Amino acid sequence: MAEAASRKGARRAAPAGAGLAASPHHELDRLIHERVRLAIVSALAVNASLSFNDLKGLLRITDGNLSVHARRLEEAGYVECLKAFKGRVPRTSFRLTAAGRRALQRYLDHMEALIRAMRER
Numbered sequence: 001m002a003e004a005a006s007r008k009g010a011r012r013a014a015p016a017g018a019g020l021a022a023s024p025h026h027e028l029d030r031l032i033h034e035r036v037r038l039a040i041v042s043a044l045a046v047n048a049s050l051s052f053n054d055l056k057g058l059l060r061i062t063d064g065n066l067s068v069h070a071r072r073l074e075e076a077g078y079v080e081c082l083k084a085f086k087g088r089v090p091r092t093s094f095r096l097t098a099a100g101r102r103a104l105q106r107y108l109d110h111m112e113a114l115i116r117a118m119r120e121r
Contacts, residue, residue: 005012008016009084028107029103029106029107029110030102031067031072031078031103032078032107033107034061036061036065036066036069037069037072037073038107039059040055040066040069040070040079040089040094041073041078041096041100041103041104042104043055043059043080043096044079044095044096044100045096045101049082049093049094049095049119050093050095051091051092051093052066052091052092052093055070070094073100076099076100076102077097077099078096078097078099078103078104079094079095079096079097079100080094080095080096080097082094
């Protein structure tokens with residue numbers, strides 16, 4: 001009986017949502033989970049596209065910080081970087097790809113499941 005009670009206690013000690021990570025389908029997307037990258041993807045999800053300067057100002061980050069994080073998202077296929085010229089001035093803008101939109105939706109679904117699991121305790 002003590003053995004059964006200790007097993008039951010062990011189940012209670014497991015972190016909420018621990019079962020969510022058991023399947024690769026439910027793993028947290030660490031690429032999007034990083035604060036700045038989540039902010040970039042979220043901003044692009046509600047805007048058709050944003051210029052480099054608009055995105056930098058919106059997120060209040062440096063040029064270098066935006067460049068590094070945007071490149072990681074671009075390499076993953078989540079963000080598309082568009083380069084153009086306005087007159088002689090180069091203009092860089094970003095847009096969320098369909099893969100990026102799906103990744104964000106999976107991430108949000110995962111976070112909602114974690115919140116639900118915590119509230120059910």
